[in-house]
Amino acid sequence: GDSVTQMEGPVTLSEEAFLTINCTYTATGYPSLFWYVQYPGEGLQLLLKATKADDKGSNKGFEATYRKETTSFHLEKGSVQVSDSAVYFCALRKGSQGNLIFGKGTKLSVKP
Amino acid sequence: EPEVTQTPSHQVTQMGQEVILRCVPISNHLYFYWYRQILGQKVEFLVSFYNNEISEKSEIFDDQFSVERPDGSNFTLKIRSTKLEDSAMYFCASSPGQRTDTQYFGPGTRLTVL
Numbered sequence: 001g002d003s004v005t006q007m008e009g010p011v012t013l014s015e016e017a018f019l020t021i022n023c024t025y026t027a028t029g030y031p032s033l034f035w036y037v038q039y040p041g042e043g044l045q046l047l048l049k050a051t052k053a054d055d056k057g058s059n060k061g062f063e064a065t066y067r068k069e070t071t072s073f074h075l076e077k078g079s080v081q082v083s084d085s086a087v088y089f090c091a092l093r094k095g096s097q098g099n100l101i102f103g104k105g106t107k108l109s110v111k112p
Numbered sequence: 113e114p115e116v117t118q119t120p121s122h123q124v125t126q127m128g129q130e131v132i133l134r135c136v137p138i139s140n141h142l143y144f145y146w147y148r149q150i151l152g153q154k155v156e157f158l159v160s161f162y163n164n165e166i167s168e169k170s171e172i173f174d175d176q177f178s179v180e181r182p183d184g185s186n187f188t189l190k191i192r193s194t195k196l197e198d199s200a201m202y203f204c205a206s207s208p209g210q211r212t213d214t215q216y217f218g219p220g221t222r223l224t225v226l
Contacts, residue, residue, distance in 0.1 A: 004154075036217070041219060042219050043115070043116060043118075043203065043205075043216075043217035043218045043219045043220065044155075044203065044205075044217035045216075045217070046214050046215075046216075049214075089155060091155075098143060098145070098160050098167070098168060098207070098215075099145065099157035099160055099168055099170070100147075100155075100157065100215065101157070102147075102154050102155035102156070103154060104152070104153060104154045105149075105154075105155070
């Protein structure tokens with residue numbers, strides 16, 4: 001069945017370091033891909049999305065490119081801040097369905 | 113900014129008891145969802161609800177689960193007879209109109225079954 005795999009955490013970085021969180025997916029057809037973020041004590045918030053191959057989603061300095069050839073949607077940020085500390089979830093949604101299929105989440109801690 | 117709220121933030125119950133988890137979706141949204149995350153595992157879809165009926169459900173959503181929108185603002189998930197394996201974080205979400213719209217999530221309710 002359809003699934004999402006993302007790198008295990010936790011990830012600990014120093015402020016201003018480069019961030020990559022890997023995400024790969026398995027799905028038939030052409031899913032939409034998402035990154036959600038959960039800050040402590042809050043709900044999941046949509047960070048960015050891409051709906052077709054080669055689309056790049058971006059928001060708050062984060063980027064991810066929909067790579068159909070490698071079935072990947074890796075999250076990147078050039079310079080992380082302490083305020084980026086959160087849990088990041090990769091997810092997909094099939095075109096004809098509403099429900100999201102999530103990865104396990106990756107906890108990011110950024111140290112000053 | 114409107115947000116989805118959930119109560120309680122943490123619920124502890126004895127195995128076999130009934131629990132009701134409550135959610136208040138964003139007021140003009142039409143689609144409602146429940147997801148859960150067992151500790152250390154993936155966030156899993158349970159059910160979606162539209163126009164006062166279930167529109168999709170996963171195989172997890174068996175007869176012990178039910179959903180309801182009792183008063184036009186609340187959206188509830190009932191678990192009739194809780195099991196130890198129901199211990200998880202339960203997330204409610206809502207979206208404005210089409211099923212493919214962005215889903216807005218609540219902070220979750222942590223359910224602990226003893």
